[in-house]
Structure formats: structure tokens, C-alpha cells
Amino acid sequence: MEKNAHTEKSQFGLMTTRRFAPFFWTQFLGAFNDNVFKNALIILIAYQGGRHFALDSNILINLAAGLFILPFFLFSASAGQISDKYEKSMLIRRIKIMEILIMGCAAAAFYFDSLLALFLLLFLMGAQSTFFGPVKYSIIPQHLSPGELVGGNAMVGMGTFVSILLGTITGGVMVQMKNGGGWLGATVCTVALAGWAASRGIPEARSVSSDLKLSLNPLTQTWKTIGYARRIHSVFLSVLGISWFWFLGASYLTQIPNFTRVVLKGDEGVVTLLLSMFSVGIGVGSLLCEKLSGRKVELGLVPLGSIGLSIFGIDLFLAYDPPPVETLMSISAFIRTPGSLRVLIDLVLIGIFGGFYIVPLNAFVQMRTEPEYRARVIAANNILNALFMVLSTVMGVLLLGVLDLGIPRFFLIVAVGNIAVAAYIYSVVPEFAMRFLIWMLTHTMYRVRHEGLEQIPDEGPAVLVCNHITYVDGLMIAGSCRRPIRFVIFEPIYRMPLLNFIFRTGKAIPITSEQRNPEIFHRAFEEISQALEDGELICLFPEGRLTTDGEINIFRPGIEKIIRRNPVPVVPLALKGMWGSFFSRKSGAAMTRISGRFWSRVGLVAGAPVMPDAVTADRLRQAVTDLRGHRR
Template identity: 65%
Template sequence: MEKRSNAVFPNLHQTQSKTQKPLDQSASEDPRGMWRLLSTRRFAPFFWTQFFGAFNDNVFKNALMLTIAFQAGQRLSMSSDVAINLAAGLFILPFFLFSATAGQIADRMEKSLLIRRIKVMEIAIMACAGLAFWTGSLMVLLGLLFLMGTQSAFFGPVKYSIMPDQLKPTEIVGGNALVEMGTFISILLGTLCGGLLIQIKNGPAVTGLVLVGIALAGWLASRMIPATAVHAPRLTVRWNLFKETLRTIGYARRERSVFLSILGISWFWLLGAAYLTQLPNFTKTVLSGGESVVTLLLTLFSIGVGAGSLLCERLSDKKVELGLVPLGSIGLSLFGLDLFWACRLPDSDGLLTLSRFLAVPGSMRLMIDFVMIGIFGGLYIVPLFAMVQMRTRPRERARVIAANNIINALFMVLSSLAGALLLGAAGISIPVFFLILAISNAVVAVYIYSLVPEFTMRFLVWIITHTMYRFRHRDLDRIPEDGPAVLVCNHVSYMDALLIIGACRRPVRFVIYEPIYRMFLLHFIFRAARAIPIASHRSNPVGLKTAFQEISAALEAGEVVCIFPEGQLTRDGRVGAFKPGIERIIRTNPVPVVPLALKGLWGSFFSHKNGHALTRLPQRFWSRVELAAGTPVAPARVSASELRETVVGLSGGFRCPHP
């Protein structure tokens, strides 16, 4: 929880690249991928700052919860159950109260300086907490828990809004993956350490010293975070908490896809809170497992989320791949449903130790469910966070993240209420509660993806390009990161546009021959991608004129347009003559032209080799396909014939051979 465009596909890079200057611009691609970020000054200090912060939060919270559980009756005039729920409420309340203010301050201030001040606040809070643990002052500890929640509420907007300022567009997904992995590992380690420390000899005193030490480590790491640009230095911070909370949520609602992504993130936190809150009772009453089994399942879930987050970077090819979000939703529901069936373990006498649980038939299936729920959760949440960061204007980014935190907190409260009503008042069992969560997740997913067809479109493209072909690409960084451009490519099969959509980091507007645009299934994808249908002058002169007008409008808006200048699929594998339409486009809108070449598709089920496409059984599967980009051509040098020769050269030969 810490945690513009006028169309479905905004220009992701146009806003960002004009407002940020990442350090280490000269750094080349590294085979270590995202792990290289942990050795860079622009990311590593921030990573360890947020890691120590989340770790300290959970050491403190779990140590306090155990103290309350065993001592509330003697030191507080309330039961331990009431005190534990009070503590949970005190930690989450600041996210409602102060997130709007935190977002304004984060947009107005230099973020590295703000982080250091927040970490100084953490040191002071933990010093007081250490003293309160030593003296056994539970009421003081509850008050300090509220202050710790306040500190986290102020850190949340900075945590996610600073990454686009420090990372390149190709690193955003990897950075978010590392942060999510680090967050869940720190939650796991903090929970374990908090429970262990408070129970050892002189536990309260040792716990206090550890809390201060971790806070100091986080502050030292924060001192090495590089300075960032201040995006809204003249912003007036308003202190009306209720009014500014509504205004902050309003910022998030400006871009529909961003707001729906925030709702998707919040839904994930609702699911996570629901699963983890019920985990102790689920383990004890349903699985007949002891505390060690609870720890095992928590560990498996956390490892799963970390693994899914890291896997997301690999599967997304270093771009914001929204196609992974529906994949994550499907996995969450499938393994959530299986968890309902897998928890029917044989009865046992007494609570099972870890070794006895592992020997029970069916325990392995149950553990796999927890790991897979975590993995698909990571695949689900990382692209959503990256999308919110990239599609939000820099001067409002922290406030949009603050809105995300507010809605996250609200959904977590709803999770608690749902659990209390269904498990308490309605009297359903925990397995049935998990079943309801899995079914609800499927319903919510269908609803969101019907509102934003981009998610479904990207999912279909991702599935096609990752299951039917072994797809690789090279030199696509030659496509400008911002501003208008035209891509020209040879036309081999009905899959050409889908492969380009899946490979390019920037959204692309395709000019598609109208009969292909209207084809079953492809029509949904092309419509969601805002493709431009075009017809011949003979069949539809008005439609042709309209298409050229729409191409011009797209380029004037700074978008990327891709055309297939041959005008039709190749019938013999050769690159056909390029029609002069490309020259007409550039005369109207003088923009750079980037030649592309697709290789390996001739002879596929979707090409016209040996007859019309789609009319014969597929002859090959998982074919090697390559997309290569050439050097951008200046507008003054654009010639249809010369562009064709360049594409022929990029294709490696005259008949589009397999790479």
C-alpha cells in the first residue's frame, strides 16, 4: 500500500522524456538486466531505503502485536482482540488523513531531500518506541504506531513517484519488480524478526535497539539518493484534509485508464489482506497446523510475489506490458479456486508441526497454490504500478500515487469488514470465504477489462506472440522515444501488426487495409489499438481521404503511425513495390521515417504461401521470427523506392528468409 492523452493509447514517453534526465544515460544494455540497477546510484540507495523502511514497519508492528496479545489484559483496560484491531486501525488511519497532504508536498519538494527528512522522522519515532518497549508503555506504543503509519503515508507518494525521475523508460518495469520483491521480502523478514526479537531474553530492549539501528541504516542509504527535478515548485500546499483528499482522488480520475489501474491495484491489496488476515485461523482450524505452518505459508506467498514480480520484467521485455495483467487475474482466480479444494486435508490429532504437515497427503498441492497465487499476484500488480507512473503527468504524479494509497487503504478496510461480516455474522467457513474471493476476482477482472479493452487487446497480442512464435527484435531503440514518427514495414502475414504492437514500447497507430481491419478477432485488437482503416481510391475515395486526414491528425498529436506501403500481403514472399502514399504523408507532416523488416513469417499459416492464408492446416509451429529496425530517415530524404530498398536490406534477402 506504501505503497494524457485523448485516447486509449497515450504517448507514454512524450511526457516523461521531456521532464526527466536519468543518470547514467550512457549505460549500455547489460546482460544482468534489472539486477544491474542494484549497482547504480540512481536506484540502489532508494531500493535499500524503502527496503529498510518496510522491514522496520513490520518488525515494529509484529513485536507490538505479540506484546499486546500477551500483555493487553494486564496493562490495558481492553481485551487483546480489541487492542489488536485498534492497532491495525491506528496504522492505516494516517493513509486516509495525510496522503493528500503528502502527495502535495512530494510534488512540490525535491524528493531525495524529502525522503531524508522522512527517515529522520522514522529515527525519532523508533527511538521513542525503543524506550516504550523497555518501559512496557503499551498506550505510548499505540500512539507511536499511529506516527509510524503517518511516516509511511508521507513516504508512499515519494516511493513510486521518484522512480520515473531516476530510471529510463526501459527500466521502469524492472525497477517496480525489484521494489515489489523487496517490499514483500522485507514484510516477511520483518514479521519473523519482530516475533523472534520480542520473545528473547531482554527482548523489549533488544527490539528497541534493532528498530533504531534499522532506521539509521535507512537514513544512511537515503543520503546517497541523487537529487531529482522539482516538477511543481509553485504548488500551494492546502491543509484541508477532507477537501484535499477528494481533490487528490480527482487527479487520479482525470485519466480513465490510470484510475482503473489504481482500482486494480487496490483490489490486489484487498485480496492480499483478506488472505493474509485469515491465514493464522485458516492454518489452525482448517489445516490443523501450528505456528510453523503459518510461517511456511506466509513465506511461500511472499516468495511467490517476489518471483512473479521478477518474472514480470522478463516476460514484458522491459516495457509496460499490460497483457500480463489479465494473465495475472486468471492465475489468481484459478489457484484461488484450487485452494478451496486443496485445503481438505486428512484429519489429525492436535496441531501439526512443520515436518508432520509436509508429510500429510495434499500439503504439496496446497503449498503450490500459495506460491502460484503470489506469482500471479506479482504479474498482476507490477504492470499496473508502472502504468500509473508512466501515464501520469510528472507535476501530478505524487498526488496520483497518494490517491492510490488512499484507495488502497479503503479497500483494505473493506477487506476487513467483508471478513468480519462473512466469517462472523454470516458464519461461512474460511475455505468458502476464499472461494468467494476467487470468484469475485474473476467478476471484477471481467468488469475492468470490459471498461478498458486495451488490457484484453494487449493480453491477446502477448499470448499470440509468445505462444505461436519465437519472437526476437533488434534496434527498436531507433524508434524515437517521443514525438511523431512513421514506421514502414514489409507486409508478409495477417500477424504483422500484432507482432509490431507486441514489440514496440511506444503505442503505435496502424494504417490497415479495411477488409483486414474488419476480420474476426483482429477487428477487436485493431479497434482497441485505434488502428486507421484505409481503402483504395477506387472502392472508397471518401474513406481514403478520411484515413489520410486521421493519419495527419495522429502525427500532429505526436503519435507513432505504422503503414505497410505495399498495400497488400505479399503473394510470393518478395517485398512488393512501395506505393507513393508514404511520400504524401511526409509532405503533409514532415516527420522521421523508421524502416522495419519482418523476417520468418513467409510460409506461416497467416501468409499467402501455397495458396490463400488461413485456408490450410498450419505447417510449422513456434517459428523463429525477427523484427529489425533501420536508421531513421529524415523527411527531406523520404522516397518510396529507397525505403523499399532499405527494408529489403533489413530483411536479409529478397524473399524474407527465416532468420
């Protein structure tokens, strides 16, 4: 199916389309089933494991978590190859048939209370999920347009964690019921059949590498698959960031049952409540991503997410002092104890900031990876996710089972570790920190309204021209456009503290007059020409300096020189409402007085592209003036 043939939909509008809704419900029901099964099993282990095995429940729970993720490490390379080689809707239907068979066996194991069989089936469930993962994330960009990618991933993220919430509640409630094993068996079988029925509505997603020769050697193919992810450095570091998120997620989700029983002194109902709060948080955070990112892949949300994960992870360590109780508390008794609401709020906020963190990274990997090997990159992501979750399990066994540090200290170590990992990633790929600074600027000091930005081509070379009002005009444009832009910046502004970091990270091109510095002048034109030959997007401010009266100055003829050398379309832009802000020169030098304006409404408008043979400085100035109108 050709995604460009469709009008772009919002994240909720996608639920009315055949190219997304059947897939959404298929993955939703699959995640629901996984969590009914897993939560029921974990609660059985936490509260009844002692009568089946002569092992501490901390060790059993971490072993169960490791058993579920082991297949991701073993089979992800093969799963990625298969997903790239074959048509994806057919693969999904076959994987759902596997789920039906596994859940049929699970029904018998629940009915006969066979914990050993449930452990084996947990491994098989992990294997089924391993083969579904690469198909799940590589089919999204085949059916959705670039403008729908964040919304689609947000809906999948929200759906996954809502299904975790509902599955967690269902599994936790059913395992405590009389004849709970029978109810659990009937539920997982029914849901597996419903997921298969939903999968039959998924449109065809053609093979992207039909001539690929499969290699089933797990060791050599695993290393080769990771190599696909390493082709693009920023993609590989994003994969590592995603894997770290799953390390954090596994650390919290795996320990919550024993955290509830040992530290919070709560019963099985409190376990369900805590897992629910965490899942609700991630669902809300995922849905907020489309709104906060302006329907584009916004890496600026990733540092924001990591900051929140650490702050509220540390607060979770500080939040609760267990009361002296002899029996485990119900939900109502727990909520009445001091610190309980703080624990719940921490878990919700950890989830929300986790959504901010993971959705943009998933969308970024899908967007920046070539379609021909996208599923294998996602498979590499799953391999590394599994490795990090195994490390989380090993750390849990070591710190809790061997060193007996206690779960609150374990959560503290994880939150502090997140600070170190984030600092490393953002130092190696400063684009994340740069996008965060831009996002903060455009969502605190200003409220930016966009109009006509679809006029900017999605690919290929083009030049953007805009009026020049403030020192942060480039940041406003960069924060609004989906594509990376290389800005041509007046050299003294390029050298300004803080802005220099942003401009260097964004590969801006400094320029000055030929009289002032001919070397910088000529080098700038060479860099502009090379960037356009490479298919990049260039933005410049033809006025050459900030306006001192809010009006648009004469456009200099340098734009004509650029287009004569590289005849590409020129898209006029106009910034509106920036005059009088802190960074403008109204009433004197910029950034020397408080303007009194905060969270101001400003606009960015794009006009129709001007073809190369019609480009003149005067014509472009008139186009920008018309777009701006009377609002300076």
C-alpha cells in the same frame, strides 16, 4: 538528475548505480522494519491477545490492520502535495528520522510488553509510511529512463516483498524467543538507523511544483487529490486496479495467522512459512515482469495476473482438509499432512500472478501521469488503496467475526470477486484485454527477437513502414514497441473477427483503394494526418497486401503522399522468419492449415530514420529489404 544522461541498465544493473541503489536499500530496510514490527504484533495478538483484551482475535487482528492503514486515508493528500512541492531526497531523509523516533518508542513497548502502546505505534508507523509512499513512487521516474521503468518497479516490488519475507521471519522468530521483546527493540532501532544512513546516498530529485500552495484540510484536499488521478481515465482505472490488488493482499495477509491456527492447525512457525511463500511468490513474479514484458510497460500481463489470482485463490479454498489434532503442528508436521504442499504452492502462485498484476500497473501510472502532479496521483492511489484495505478489514470483521463463515469461504468469496472486478475493468478499458491477446500471441506462437528498436523516437510524430507477411504483423510490432502505435490496416483485414476487436481498441485506421471505396480511402488519409499532427506514431504496410511468395512487393506511393502533407521521419522496419507460419500465405490461403511451427523464432529489426526530404517508396523498400536480409 537527468535520467537521459545515463545508459539504460537492466533491472539488476540498476543495483550498481547511485541513482537507484541507495533508494532501493532505503525502501528495502523500511519495509523490513515495518514487517518485523507488524508480524511480531499480529502473532502476539493471534496467540496471546486474549490475556490483554476481552475480544476475539479475529476482530483484534482486523482492527490492527485497519489501524495501520487509517493514516493512508487521513494524510495521503497532504503527503502527495509535500512530495510534489519539495526536493525528494531531503524528504526521504526526514521521513527516516521519523522512523528512528517511532522505533525507539517501539523498543520500549516491546520490552515492557505493552500491547496498547504497540497499537498506538502501529498507527504512527502507518503515518510515516503514508508520507514515504508518494515520494517512493514519484522519485523512480525522475531517476530512471522509460526503458528502465518496469525493471526499477520490478526491483522495488521484489525488494519490498523479500523484505516482507525477511521481516516476517525475523518478527515471527524473535517474538517466540526468550527476552524476545528486547531483541525486537534492538533490531527495529538498528534497522531504522541503517535505513537513514542509506538514504543519505540518494541523489537530488528536484521539486516539480515548487510554487504549489499547501492545503492541509484533509477532506477537501483528499477529494481534490483524487481528482488528479481522474484526469486520465486509463490511469484512474489502473489506480482502481492497484487498489483492488491491495484489497486482495490485505485479505490474504491479514487472515493468514488465524487461517494457520484455526484451519491448518499450525503453530507460529507455520504462519511464518505461509507468509514467506506468499512473499517469495510476489518477489519472483515482480522480477519476471521485465523479462516477460521486453523491458516496456506491458499491460498484457495484468489480465494474466488476474486470471492466476482467481484460479489459485479458488484452489486455496479447496486445497486442505484439516486433520484431527489436539495440539498445533510444527512446520515439519504440517508439511507431512495431505494437502499442505498444495496450500503452499497456491500461495506461491497467488504471489507470482500478483506480481504480474501489480508491477505493470504501477509503471503505467508513473509513465502516463504528468511529472507536475505525479506524486499527488500516487497519493490518490494511496488513498484509494487505504480505502480498499479498510473495506477488506470491514469485510473480514463482518464475514468472519459476525457471520462466522470461516476463513476458507472468505478466501473463496475474494477470489470470485476478483473475477467480477477484472471483467468490469477490462470491459471499460479494452486496452488491457487487447494487450493480453497480443502478449499471448507473441509469447506462445512466436519468440520475437528485437534489434534496433531504439531508432523509434520516444516521443513526437513518426511513421513506421514494414514488410507485410502475415495477418498478425501489426500485432507483432505493437507487442514489441514501447509507444502506442496507430496502424493503417487494409480494410478487409480490419474487419476480420477477433482482429477487429484488437484493431478497434488500438485505434487502427482502415484503408482500401480509392477505386474500391473512395470515402474510406480519403478518410484514412485525413485520420493519418490528424494523428501525426497530434504527435502520434503511425505504422503502415506500403505493399498494400500480404506477400504470396515471401518476397517484398513494390511499395505503393501513398507513403510519399503522407510525408508531403506531414513531413515527419520515417523509420523502416523488417519482420523476419514469419513466412511459413499459420498466418502467412505460404502453400495457399492463410489460416487454413497447420504449419507445424510453434513458438518459432522471428525477428523485428528497425533501421535508421529516413528524413522527410529523402523519402521515396523505392528507397524505403530497399531499406526494408536490406534490414530483412535473406531470412523471410
